Amino acid sequence: MNRAARVLLIVAAALASLGFLALAAWQVQRLGWKEDLIARVEQRLKAEPVPPPPASAAVGKDDEYRRLRLRGRFEPREALVQATTELGGGHWVLVPLRLDDGRMVLVNRGFVPPERRAADQHAAPAGPVELTGLLRLTEPGGGPLRRNEPAADRWYSRDVAAITARLGLAGPVAPFFVDEAADPAQPQRWPRPGLTVVRFNNNHAVYAATWLALAAMAAAAAGYLLREERRRATP
Template sequence: MRITARLAVIAVLGLAGAAGFGALGIWQVQRMVWKRDLIARVEARIHAAPVPAPGPSLWPGVAAQDYLRVTATGHFEHERETLVQAVTELGGGFWVLTPLRAADGFTVLVNRGFVPPERRRRDSRAAGLPEGPVTVTGLLRPSEPGGAFLRHNDPAAGRWYSRDVAAIAVHAGLDGAAPYFIDADASANPGGWPVGGLTIVRFRDHHLVYALTWFALALMVVLAAGFVLRWEWRRRPAGAEP
């Protein structure tokens, strides 16, 4: 291969590599902007005054309202509660998801909070099972379908690893259930159980580090290609055809 052709191939490969890494860096910058906008919106939602839990007419777009602070009034259906395995700052145990028959006519699952294994049975926390009207305030959360990592929900065996609203509603025989659930706030329940307010609001934001890494790789490719080009040019035989 002539020296000119060889140098052209090296230059093209270098530019292609640098362009690819540079594009990945730009993509990470865009992701960073999106993520920080999301964090700002969520922070505004969780500290805002609660709004009524969305009714059926608002369900189509409810997935975009994650972490919206909402309130709902109704009656709990404790006999239809579902326990979902959980690991929290209080240790391992279960989330207690109880249907709330809202005064507006629909049903919404409420994650009332955490209970340890010894409080799994309802009769072990009878004081925390209100029978009359209740008002719940918490964060709107979208359904978590499919189960957890390497663990699938098994409704028949009563083993739940994720808060799959649709599956829980079918298993519990709930009609007109909202496609979201409410993570109850830290308001104390009679008897101390379940313990609410354990929602973790945390977003990973390493996009700037990733972007700088890709840009650094792009620069390294440019420098490496320049070094090779210079070396190839210098080592060409005297009088060689270009």
């Protein structure tokens, strides 16, 4: 290996070390952001339920998992969205709830196994209802591998706009849906509510340590090559 190639290798190792350090710093920033997110979500889950946001309010990530209290009547129509839960495979049952102020909110009433997918196996209450649940953001498009097929009533994600259009809902419809909370008075009811999974992967500390280790290895390699180059240059 000639001198130019050795110098190029030293520079590459040094740059790699700096790049790994930058990635480690980014992961430390991500760790802080993720811990703050988890703390904020946990605070929302413990808070008292509040009325749904007004129709004019913008709804985003800062609102997800907020506990809501809803009052209204269920509409006699529904959409079944494929789901996999701790109870196995089946469907989420999404039913529009007309609130007392006239607005509509899609409510995920819970999970049903395949043998209970028929509407008469999980009918919604006919009269006025009051429930609590978690605000969830719409899931447009479909699942990771399958697109929603509205015309065939095949749903792989809870796409509020598409389901709203398919059900032909009239009047203003909230741009989010609500996962209904479990009812202690009906622990075995179908659909089975309260199965929302609130989990955040938080491996940023491991990633930061990995990048730091790689940075140290690259720096050590650069140092070794530099010493060798100096040794070669010494008469």
